[in-house]
């Protein structure tokens with residue numbers, strides 16, 4: 001059996017007047033902030049997509065869904081994720097599991113983690129147990145700590161039977 005591992009990272013700015021969508025869930029930020037971006041700016045799904053592409057050295061999501069392409073304006077990132085998973089499958093690979101960690105001071109993410117895992121898993125044709133989503137604050141340090149943005153790190157393991 002052949003195995004491949006990939007990692008992904010994304011960060012988007014927190015601004016007012018935008019929805020906060022993480023792991024396909026629309027959340028309420030206590031200061032009314034959301035993530036800025038051309039698509040829905042879901043950093044969790046973006047980091048997972050880059051991990052999948054990275055595992056097969058297929059580049060990054062900017063190549064597939066360029067931010068200056070009007071087709072992806074306001075795009076639902078979970079639908080883009082389906083396209084990336086299809087790309088992986090077309091090349092004869094299966095996803096073993098993905099794991100991710102969201103770096104955000106607020107809001108409290110724990111109540112939403114299970115819904116994020118279920119949404120991501122269903123769009124990847126996986127079981128929720130194959131999708132790790134964790135959250136941490138940045139202890140008020142750095143850009144995430146100052147609530148200038150929210151970031152996410154992800155890894156993906158692929159197998160070719």
Ligand code: MG
Nearest residue numbers: 010011043046
């Ligand atoms: Mg992004």
